Amino acid sequence: MKSSGEKGNETEPQAENGPSDHIERTGESAGPASEPWAVPPKLSLNFPWYTPQGSRVLRSGDLGAILRYYRKFRKCTQRRLSEMVGVDRTLVSLWETGSRRLDSIPDRITLADRLGIPYASLGISGVGQQDHAEMIASGESVVRLARLAREEGRAADALRELGRLVRALEERARSKKARRADVMLLAAARAEIGVALGDLLPEAHLAAAVQWAGSGANMLKELKGEPRMWAHALRMQGNELRKAGDLPQAVKTLQSAVEVSPDLGGRATAGLLLARAASEQGNIGMLDRCVEQCRHALEQDPSISDFFINPFSLREVELRGFLLTGRIKDAERVASQSNTTSPAPPTWGVIERVTMAQFHLATGEAKVADSELRAAILDAQTLALPHQVERAIRLAGSANLHDLVRIGREVVEGMSDPLMGPGDVA
Template sequence: MTRPGADSATVRPSARHAAWHWATPEAQDVLATRDLAPILRFHRRVHGESQTETGELIGYDKTYVSAIELGKRRLTDVTALRHIADQLALPPHVLGVTDPADTDFRALIQFGQSTVRLAEIARQAGHASEAVAELWPLVARLEARARDGHAEREALRLLADARLGLGTALGNVLPEERLSTAAHWTAKSLHVVAFFDDPVLTTTALRMHGNELRKAGLLGAAVNRLIRAASLAPSPSSRAAVLPLLARAAGAIGNAPLFDRAIRETRALLDEVDHTSLVNPTALYEIELRGLIGTGRTGAAIRRAEHAAPAATSVAPQWRVIELITKGRVRQLAGDTAGAGELLDGAVREARRQRLPHQLQRVLRATADTMPAIHEAASQALAQLRSEMAA
């Protein structure tokens, strides 16, 4: 037996290993025993360590590690158990140790779940900046905890949800040249999601990441992620949440067959699933208009725009701005400059009010060299948002 912590030069597991290897369902079954013997055996198997190597990590010799694993020795010393928990990247309570910091962190998880839900409500209500402000401190604290080697399944699940929420909210408030930051955060969630074997979570993460990739201009990767999300979707409602975004990405990349299939299936699912801020007739109408333009079918887009958008009560405020811009673009293509100007002018005002720089940049492209007054208004609004973000 060796005194715990005697070798101060002991090298801890890498942050990635320490943070994630306890998140698998099999690991959770082992941890639920609260028994050090199977926990040590699981750790050694996952990392391919011998009893000697694990002993060096936790401060005991091979003989004592073997005795613990065989049930011939039982540790009860709180200091020793806390040291082992720290070296194995476990929360102390797993080994029966009451730790104030761990108690505080468990409270953070409880309140963190509410934070993620409220941030999503704020984003859907057109307050994405407030969502970012709420989520960023939560993500920072969760990541610091993971870097320190302490992680448990519920904490990692919360980290995945918080990263997804942060990335999606950033995708609303950042200008186009910085949208890769939003995709970065949704991508980071995938590293955690892989350990959960949860089709709903996996589909959600791929869907949200794929959409941020599309907004960042990484269209091929976006289509790839969204196709995979659709194929993994475990229910009609989760598949319906993917298909409109797949249609948008397919339209942006000019893939007409894929766009048409996604639109057809989404339309068919509208009668089967509950409508959301994305899955509803109004959102599908805008997606269809933009996709028809993107796939080179301007005439079809103009004809479709002759019919009013179906009413929907669940559309998020930012979708109104998106729709105004898309319909304005269709009016331009139809030669209706006055109608296009009215729609795009309204879009500028709403995009400024909701702090949507990416939508202002869409207006700038649509009005370049054709509508100088609206172009200037959009430019000024974008400059003001940039100034506010810099401050």
């Protein structure tokens, strides 16, 4: 018997004594890791439950629909899913068709952990919940660690840990027990999820990143008296809007972030992101003003330097801005300046490499650009940065480097979710 949605041609065997409902607990922990980042389970970069369709399926609470969506998303058969979960394949078919219930709480927990399904979606409440004060304290650490992980090129790790925190906080909110501290933490975590997704998703699907970052920013706007957190969320939302191609809204959001930021570092960070959006708009005046303000801020207080605002990132933004606004002589001046800052974070290294390839193409050095783009694509693949691969593809296409275009498209295809069509990215 084939279950609904099964695309393969395999038949469903009948076990002699019927399938067992018991899920074997071998090879993986049945519960969440006790410490963030401690031997995390392998997680695909296209985490299914963050897509709009995945969220809708989870809200249904229908085990069969959840399993069918997971298999469709992962392109796996019932046999493969049964191996992942540790049950007979026939049992997966029975679950999917609703012919067999999964009533055991321990087995539901195991299934949830192995497939990354939020506990509440399988009817599990309060399992593994920490004391409320402890959850808030550890949750703040998770947000900080997630930000560091993303900045180090480990956005998938960040997404996994943030997802656990958000699910716990949302369950608390649904139970009407959420306090102000819970809502603040939930908003901050949602904004960080948006940024992590912005690193992991190809450009065609960046609306999901915008949606998550925006939901965090909107929540923080309602929590009056938290301008620093609100400004940070606005910065992240504005940057994802830029990457998604909505430049007018990106500029508007980043201008708001500059105005809301209560400190020099926050204003400088928002200004740097605004400079990038302005350069893509071709707004030379805004670009130059923002770059000069950022340079002055770093000179005024070098301690504000962080992942987003630092001499390395300022140089890259200025160089790309000159290229995008057709000022090649100015770009040559910036490119010739040696970068004496400390080693850049891995993500910034990839971004600059693509920008340097753009510079070499603009100055007629196609062979150098070819070498830079090849290296950038490999580095971006390693760090799972599809947006940078897509930048490289566009540059390669403009220079008729067809082999690089092919290589880049194959890399992006390996990172993409082919099932999240336009109708799913609301």
